[in-house]
Amino acid sequence: MDTVVPRKSRKNKYLIIGLPLFLLAGYFVFSSVTKKRSLDVKKNEITIKTVENNYFEDFIVFQAKVEPLNSMLLNVVEGGSIQEIFVENGSFVQKGQFLARLYNPNTELGYMTQETAMIEQINNLNKAKLDLRTQELNLMKDLVAIEHDFLDAKSLYDLNQKLFKEEILSKNEWEKTQENFRFQKERKNIIQQSVQKEKQANAIQISQINQSQNIMQKSLEILRSNKKNFLVTAPLAGRLSSFEPILGKNYLAGESIGKIDVMKGYKLMADVDEFYLEKISVGQKGEIEYKNQIVKVEVTKVIPEIKTGKFQVELNFVEAKDLDLRQGLSFGVRLLLSEKTKTTVLSKGSFNQDTAGEWIFVVNGNQAVRRKIKLGRENPLYYEVLEGLKSDEKVITSSYKDYKNIEILNLQ
Structure with a gap:
């Protein structure tokens, strides 16, 4: 009698073969993800400096x-x-x-025109002052003549008064003498007041004219001195x-x-x-x-x-x-910029341009590992280290241009 042999399932066979392969592939993927990126570099291509505990001066x-x-x-x-x-x-x-001379015909012509106008105004003021004095002199002449008439009238008045009292002079003549004396007296008083007021008014006008003349004279002197402005002169001694x-x-x-x-x-x-x-x-x-x-x-x-x-x-x-x-x-x-203070310092290098002072490669044997740091003040020689580094540790300070995505450097 024949024995029935059961057929093996292909599904179990594939599972037995595939599971190890899947686990192996997963291991490689996990290793590639978690493994830190590294790069081989030669020591003679980089600059290594030692972190120091030294005095720091903030200077430029x-x-x-x-x-x-x-x-x-x-x-x-x-x-x-x-x-x-x-x-x-x-x-x-x-x-x-004198250092140099300039020339400007338009400006010079303008100066000449202004100078002529000023001189003309000064002459007009002189003429006005002369007219006032002539007018005052004429009034004085009139006053002298009036005073002479008054004195004649007074002498006649004194004489006729005696003759009238002695009844030698008629009443009519005496009254005429009185009227003439009164007229000459009032006339003299009026003219004297007029002359006095005229003198006061003329004195004010002449004073104003003199002030105007002084101003015009100063303006003329300034204008004439401005002509010298075409000459550049040394304002003081020197080189x-x-x-x-x-x-x-x-x-x-x-x-x-x-x-x-x-x-x-x-x-x-x-x-x-x-x-x-x-x-x-x-x-x-x-x-x-x-x-x-x-x-x-x-x-x-x-x-x-x-x-x-x-x-x-x-x-x-x-x-x-x-x-x-x-x-x-x-x-x-x-x-x-500040006094000396003792602190942890690091020699300056071009690494800072690529890391902005946030991380650096710290040398440990034949490897340099990336580490976070914090820098403070700086001067032309050093950075002040605030966090992440200790004295006597060695770091790479040369350019990190090719190492931005690298975490470990293998030093050869």
Whole structure:
């Protein structure tokens, strides 16, 4: 009798084969996801620095140029074209010395017209004053004649009064004498009052005319002195700089054609990046190196106007008695922003440009592992480390441009 042999299920066979393969594939996928990305690099291609526990100074370094302590701009007072140049740039000049001459025919013609009109007005005022005095003189002449008539009338009155009392003169003649004397007396009083009032009025008018003449005379003197404005003169003694006028070139009124440097002391002027505007203030100390000596300087002025991303800082020498300085010399100024403090510091490097100071590679044997950090202040030499690093640890400070997505570096 035949025995029935049961057929094996193919489904179980596939399950037995597929399950290990599935588990193996899952393991590889899990390993590839959880495994940290690494990269092999050569040690001679990177820069390794040691974290230190050292004194940190918050300071900046910038270039500054030597300039005279005091200068004065040379501005064109009356616009015109350069006709003559009397001195050269860099020359030492004295106060009042002629530097250049400008020419402007329209302005000169205007000056002549104004001068003629002023002289005419002054002459008219003189004539008016003369007329008042002539009028006053005529009144005085009239007063003299009237006083003479009054005296004659008074003499006749005194004589006829005696004759009338002695009954030699008739009553009719006496009455005529009285009337004439009264008339001459009143006439004299009226004329005297008129002359007095006329004198007072004339005195006021003459005073006003004199004031007007003084004003006109001063205006005329100013006008004549303005003619000298075509001459550019040195307002003080010193050395000419930036003085480069060109013959025939037109310059507008108020335009600068140079400056005079007063050679009595020097200062430093610097253009500083706008990033430091809030960190620099008057009174901050700094230093420069001059002839192998450290020279102290101090911020005396901060000009906050931003031009092309920079603002200006003026510094004075704390002691500049023995310094043989010259205009145009350039120095590197080391300006202190805070006092020295001992803290954890890290040498500066280009890694910060790629990480924004948020992480760094810490060297451990033949590997460098990525670690989160926190940086604080910085100066041209160091970063201040706030979190994530300890003294004597070694880190990579060169560029991380090719390592942004890497977590472990294998050092070879």
